[in-house]
Amino acid sequence: MPERADIADWITEHLPRGWFEDVEVRCDKDEILVVGRLKPVADEPDGACIARFRETTRERRMQIASAAERRFGRKVSWGAVCGPTEHLFTTLSVPAMTRLRLDERRVLDTLIDAGVARSRSDALAWCVRLVAANEEEWLSELRVAFEAVERVRAAGPAGNPPAEG
Template identity: 50%
Template structure:
């Protein structure tokens, strides 16, 4: 689930998956107040699930003659024309210079929301993740489903059944994103109606 500057969590309160997890509904506001204002262009975007909070921010590119390579001095600052090496250098500088602060913020957020924190940046439309949590998911599949995975492995699309399963989940998510978002919206509305309903029945 993605959050902008403000957002609400989704899911069914009291469900077994989230029974012991703090509500992340105010996470966007908390990070907005906790993150240094000069890290990103605009507010960070949060993607939250039961295991992890992913913090993404747009990284500013060089825009002054002092910051840009000498060969570009005097040109108008066009992000599309900033050399790839300059972008990579800016990302590396941000990652290293903010590491201690990001670790501290992540520890505070994990204590508050009970989830790991991952960091990444977007630069001119490109998404670069610094850290990401890989969570094992156990499932039982019957032979027709196993054959799908084995076909992907035999064709060289995936290295293993687990890799093939991750690939199919990613593919399904890409093609069903609009439907999944509608489903999340519907779940949020149910949560809101439940919260507004009578307490004592």
């Protein structure tokens, strides 16, 4: 499986010059999300700048996405940031199966009963967003550590599984 850095490099190489001031590539096993920072335009609201970018680049973005999907076996989604406004275009919503015990299900059901969520799926997504918002520093450290492990693994011997004892 390609590393995030390899995917980000490939995406960055295929983006037309001038589209973004800066670009961030986020990915997991299912999706590659390309989020670019747009240069604000005087007297144009940030949302309008994003909408204009989305419309004028649609065909080329689809071409880049198709090539990346063939190469990396993942769907490609796009987004843009202008000023403080971020808008993600058509991102994936992937089901995640989990087994929960009674006390864990009660947490989700409480969120439903309180009107915070419509379903257990929504309640679980709400919980994940809450953890992400409150534990970002810890999650960032964990991601950095994992990337280091991936680099060490990639530098090791290829195709030689450990001998069984």
